[in-house]
Amino acid sequence: QSVLTQPPSVSGAPGQRVTISCTGSSSNIGAGYDVHWYQQLPGTAPKVLIYANSNRPSGVPDRFSGSKSGTSASLAITGLQAEDEADYYCQSYDSSLSAWVFGGGTKLTVL
Amino acid sequence: EVQLVESGGGLVQPGGSLRVSCAASGFTVSSNYMSWVRQAPGKGLEWVSVIYSAGNTDYADSVKGRFTISRDNSKNTVYLQMNSLRAEDTAMYYCARDQGCSGGSCRMKWFDPWGQGTLVTVSS
Numbered sequence: 001q002s003v004l005t006q007p008p009s010v011s012g013a014p015g016q017r018v019t020i021s022c023t024g025s026s027s028n029i030g031a032g033y034d035v036h037w038y039q040q041l042p043g044t045a046p047k048v049l050i051y052a053n054s055n056r057p058s059g060v061p062d063r064f065s066g067s068k069s070g071t072s073a074s075l076a077i078t079g080l081q082a083e084d085e086a087d088y089y090c091q092s093y094d095s096s097l098s099a100w101v102f103g104g105g106t107k108l109t110v111l
Numbered sequence: 112e113v114q115l116v117e118s119g120g121g122l123v124q125p126g127g128s129l130r131v132s133c134a135a136s137g138f139t140v141s142s143n144y145m146s147w148v149r150q151a152p153g154k155g156l157e158w159v160s161v162i163y164s165a166g167n168t169d170y171a172d173s174v175k176g177r178f179t180i181s182r183d184n185s186k187n188t189v190y191l192q193m194n195s196l197r198a199e200d201t202a203m204y205y206c207a208r209d210q211g212c213s214g215g216s217c218r219m220k221w222f223d224p225w226g227q228g229t230l231v232t233v234s235s
Contacts, residue, residue, distance in 0.1 A: 002155060033218055034211070034219040034221075036222075038156075045205055046148075046205070046222075046225055048210075048223040051210070051211065052221070089155065091222070093218040093220075095218075097172070099171055100220070101158070102155055102156040103155070
């Protein structure tokens with residue numbers, strides 16, 4: 001059971017918009033700690049997609065965006081492409097555990 | 112180019128020990144905070160340990176007292192010494208550079224970049 005809760009899977013057709021939620025609590029996201037998002041393509045290492053809630057590293061398409069509100073955060077992907085098929089993870093800090101924590105991951109399928 | 116390359120993974124028996132390495136290029140590990148993150152087969156990500164630029168360290172409760180993180184500045188390499196290994200330690204072990212630390216606090220940090228990982232299998 002992960003400290004941050006994500007849906008196990010989401011899907012969408014090419015060109016559509018999907019969102020992935022990340023729900024935490026008052027000891028992590030709700031305490032004001034930043035949320036970061038990673039993309040893990042099959043058989044590869046994770047790569048940062050969004051950092052500090054809503055910032056995109058250089059090279060990440062603006063089809064990817066992040067937001068945070070209260071005890072939750074969301075990753076939105078617009079204009080879905082086949083190459084977006086991957087696992088996505090959110091990450092934050094938890095003050096009760098004194099540890100950096102990840103969501104359980106969400107598998108995105110492009111139909 | 113900033114790059115991390117892990118090595119040293121393999122098959123080890125329960126109760127055994129193993130040391131994995133992370134060689135960095137394009138930046139100096141001693142001036143950065145470096146972490147290990149693991150991923151059990153088919154599972155999610157779990158932060159394991161961090162070494163700060165001052166040399167102090169921190170660990171997840173699941174490995175505290177069994178794992179030790181260290182670095183060799185002359186080799187620009189970070190290590191994870193794993194003792195008393197258990198089946199549940201079976202995972203791909205990734206090293207990563209910490210980003211976003213400010214004023215001595217890393218609570219807002221994220222991990223970038225990551226190495227390609229090294230697989231540790233604990234089994235008899």
